[in-house]
Amino acid sequence: MFKYETHLHTSGCSACGVSTAEEMVIAAKEHNYAGVIFTNHFYHGNTSVNRKLDWRDFVEKYERDYLKALEVGKTLDIDVFFGFEEVYEPGKEVLVYGVGPEAVKEASFLRKADLQQLSDFVRENGGFIAAAHPFRRRDYIPQPEKEPDMRYLDAIEVYNSGNNEEDNKLAFEFAKRKNVPVISGGDIHSKAYFGYSGLAFNERLHTPENLVKALKSQEYKLIINGNLVDFSEC
Numbered sequence: 001m002f003k004y005e006t007h008l009h010t011s012g013c014s015a016c017g018v019s020t021a022e023e024m025v026i027a028a029k030e031h032n033y034a035g036v037i038f039t040n041h042f043y044h045g046n047t048s049v050n051r052k053l054d055w056r057d058f059v060e061k062y063e064r065d066y067l068k069a070l071e072v073g074k075t076l077d078i079d080v081f082f083g084f085e086e087v088y089e090p091g092k093e094v095l096v097y098g099v100g101p102e103a104v105k106e107a108s109f110l111r112k113a114d115l116q117q118l119s120d121f122v123r124e125n126g127g128f129i130a131a132a133h134p135f136r137r138r139d140y141i142p143q144p145e146k147e148p149d150m151r152y153l154d155a156i157e158v159y160n161s162g163n164n165e166e167d168n169k170l171a172f173e174f175a176k177r178k179n180v181p182v183i184s185g186g187d188i189h190s191k192a193y194f195g196y197s198g199l200a201f202n203e204r205l206h207t208p209e210n211l212v213k214a215l216k217s218q219e220y221k222l223i224i225n226g227n228l229v230d231f232s233e234c
Contacts, residue, residue, distance in 0.1 A: 001200040002034035003223060004079070004211075007095060007132065007157070007185025013040035013065040015048040018190035021069040028078050031195035034204055035079025037211070038066045039095050039185075043111060044087040055108035063101045081208055085132055088115040091141030092134075092148075095157065095185065098212035099127035119152035128212045130155040130183055133163050135170035147174060155181035155215070158231070159224045161197045162187035175231075182231050183215070184222040198223045 008024055011017040019027070021038070028036050040062065041047045049061045066082045073080035083097045084104075094115070103125045104110070110118065122129045131148040134156050138144070144167075148156055158171040175182045186197035200221040205211045214220060221228040 001202060001221065001228065002204045003032065003198055003200045004035045004037065004205065005033055005186055005188065005194065005198040006037050006097075006183055007039050007085070007160070007197070008036060008188040009040050009085075010038065010065045010069075012068070013048060013062055014189070015041070015046045016189055017048075019192075021065040022072045023191045024188070024194070025069050025072040025076060025078050025080060027191035027194040029076045033078070033195075033198065034201075035073075035081065036069070037081040037083045037097055038069060039083040039085045039097075040065060042084040042086040045085055045093065055111065056105050059101060059105045066101070079205055081211055086110075086118065088118060091136075091138065091144070092146070093132040094118070094153065095130045095132045095183075096122050097128045097130075097215065098122075098208045099125045100208065115149065115152050126209065126212060128154050128215045130157055132157050132185070133160040133167065133171070133187065135174070136160070136163055136167050145170075150178065150180055153180075155183050157185050158182040159184035159197060159222055160187050161185075161193065161225075162189075181215075181218050182222065184224055196223070196226045200228050 009017040010021045070080045082101055085093050085095050087093050119129050131153050134148045158175050159168050184197050201214050
C-alpha cells in the first residue's frame with residue numbers, strides 16, 4: 001500500500017515547527033511513504049507568517065514551504081500536496097486538503113470566515129475538510145468536549161500522534177457513534193516523529209484530485225502507531 005502523512009508542520013511556516021520542509025520530504029522517503037500533505041498553521045493559527053501582509057502576499061509567503069517541499073519531492077519521487085490547518089473557534093481546528101494555493105489567494109474573505117463559510121469554500125473548490133484532533137484537552141482549549149459539527153466536515157481525525165490515548169479514544173467513540181468518516185494524522189512538528197501515522201491507499205495518488213477522491217471513497221487504512229489498521233477493527 002502507499003502511505004501518506006496527512007498532518008505536518010514545518011519550521012518555515014508554523015511557529016511551532018522544528019524541521020524544515022525539505023527535511024520532512026526526506027523523512028517521508030526514509031520511512032517509505034509515497035507522499036505528504038503540508039498542513040501548516042494558517043491565518044488564525046500558530047503561523048509564523050506576518051498577518052499584517054496583504055492577503056495575497058500572506059498566502060504567497062505561506063506557500064513557500066510547500067513549493068520548497070515540492071521541488072524535493074520531484075527529486076525523490078514523493079507526492080507533495082498543499083493544505084492548511086485553520087482555527088475556526090478557540091482551540092478547535094480543521095485540516096483542509098485538495099484546494100490549491102491559487103484559489104486561496106483569491107479568497108481574502110477567509111480572514112473573517114466562520115466554519116460554515118470555510119467549509120463552503122473548500123467544497124466549492126473540490127476540496128476536503130476534516131476536524132483535527134477534535135477532543136484534544138489542553139489549557140488553551142475552553143471546550144474540549146464540544147462535538148464537531150459534521151454538517152461542515154467530511155471526516156474527523158480519530159488518531160493524532162500528538163494526542164494522548166484518552167483524547168484519541170473520545171474521537172474514536174464519537175466516530176463510531178455518529179458513523180462518520182475518519183482519518184489518521186501525525187501532527188508532526190519534527191522529522192524525528194515521522195512514520196507512525198497517516199493513511200495508506202491501494203494506489204499511488206499523484207494529484208490533489210486523486211487525493212480528494214480517495215479520501216471520499218474511504219477505501220484506505222489508518223496508520224496508527226506505525227501499524228495499518230481498518231477502522232472497523234478498532
